[in-house]
Amino acid sequence: MGVMEKIKEIEAEMARTQKNKATNYHLGTLKAKLARLRNELFVEQSGGGGGGGGEGFDVARNGDARVALIGFPSVGKSTLLSRLTSTQSEAAAYEFTTLTCIPGVLNYKGSKIQVLDLPGIIEGAAHGAGRGKEVIAVARSADAILIVLDAGKEGLNRHREILEQELETVGIRLNQRPPDVTVSKRKSGGGVRFASTVPQTLLGPEPEKLVTQILREYKITTADVLAREEITVDQLVDVVVGNREYKPCLYLYNKIDTITIEEVDQLARQPHSIVGSVNKRWNIGDPMEDDLLKAKLWEYLGLTRVYTKRKGSPPDLEEPVILSEIRKGTSVKSLCSNISTQMLRDLNYALVWGTSAKHSPQRCGLNHKLDDEDVVQIVTKTIKQQQLDKNYTSLAQQYQDKHSKKRLEAKKQKQKKLRG
Template identity: 30%
Template structure:
């Protein structure tokens, strides 16, 4: 059966050939569908046009997702010993976890997307503070622009450590988070990432192949475990005959005496001859060379040339 297309159809088809944007091509394709007669002779044509509509909508969604990801920025200035980002799906318990670990007062609600921007808070751990940042929720399709788009993944990428917050009764949430992270080009470092289970009364214990350490909300050791994810050490300086400083230097694991001196002042590092260390050495106040590797809570006394 012939298609018997009206003259208006061919005029619109010519406009489609000249169209330059997917939005314009979509509008003209939908117009072609409207103009095409609906009978057996146009079945293949209409099927082709509908497939084109689907393809064009996909192109437009990707274009909008790219714009969304670059338009929204969730940058948070780092403070304290390090920045740890809390990432999770809607209603996974991120806000409650943040409020229990810090003095932050995030809005807590049962409806999704209660948190619409990053919420920072400072967690006390012994004599230091660690910055926790609750990210707005990730949803299925976030890496393609849905929800807050790529913005939460920018936070995760720049953080010093990552907490994947999962409702203990919904273990599938972890796989969604990992899938969206992969889609956004973010590969969590297993040594700097942990899963935190919330809503423990619903726990089902289904994490057999989890590549990260699994922690639990309310565990007294949680602040200590979060601190370990940062891979930093605390070093206390002192002058000869005086008490150690009360506020430590925060240094990366593996830092040496020379690097600690450089953190204090470049001139101190240039004139450093040796140091005396209390803590990790065989005996208190032991003399060590400039390349001695310090440990957490070491006390260091610098001696110049």
């Protein structure tokens, strides 16, 4: 029996099993088996990795953040890319106009956000239907996902639910955070030991028995499991598998000019959703205009502008440093590493003006979290402070070697000119 047949068999058994306390253990075991088989199928189809880019899908990662446009064919993704960026993506009235990944750059609040227009996906994309495998592989590399839906078709076709299911199947969790669960494997015996700081009502009357069975499905027989929050079977499986991607996701209901105001109101009340029309420019303006969609993308990407200043000089308000909560964080340490690794090494303290400071300026350390439009002055260590560092001798030697190499290169160039 193939993997797909096993998956269908387990899904059928889960569908006909009544959900109650008595069947909780059995259903939990089936969910663990189903997740393992789906993971095996995805690895098998992607050639042993997490899914290759494929021809036309290998796009270099640029900018301060990356957003992937996902949706069914002919929902307006290509027109949206052209509206958000200066890139022209082919748009037409027929389906599957876009066949490869087309990148564009959205300039907003001093940041550069890479927007990827992907081919429309169909039901079964998680198993490779309609180049869905390549599309989903690109989605895994994005910082956030913008799902574009046709407001006129959503009521009958349940496109939002189908897309969520496709992404869920390949381990992409939308608008969720990783569960606070630790699984530590042990070399010695003792079986699986489960501990929790809160009651686990979602794991049934015998949580430890269920956790042990789930870990056995993944050939883990000796481990310590600690849960610091109430979790479900699916969340525990996600932690054990370990290859899940947690992405912020914004849903855009496009073409609201084709439906009634009551339907628009209903769609606008959906969680993580906004409504608009690319053609009518409702909530979606030109590349240099501020609008609701750009503001929401900025919020979901967790971007922060930080202005730097030198001692005795005004802050540089023209070119902010863009920090990302998703990538490196928004602390003083992230700011230093974003500018220079040497600055991070030589940092003494930072002076911060802005809403994150209790008083202006506030003297802060590496772990201080910065807010949008904060002004930061980096104060480096003095020579005496650097000399107290245990690595000072090796750093000084590296600097001397680098300086000597430059002088030697300059001398060779000078001799070459004199001879020539």
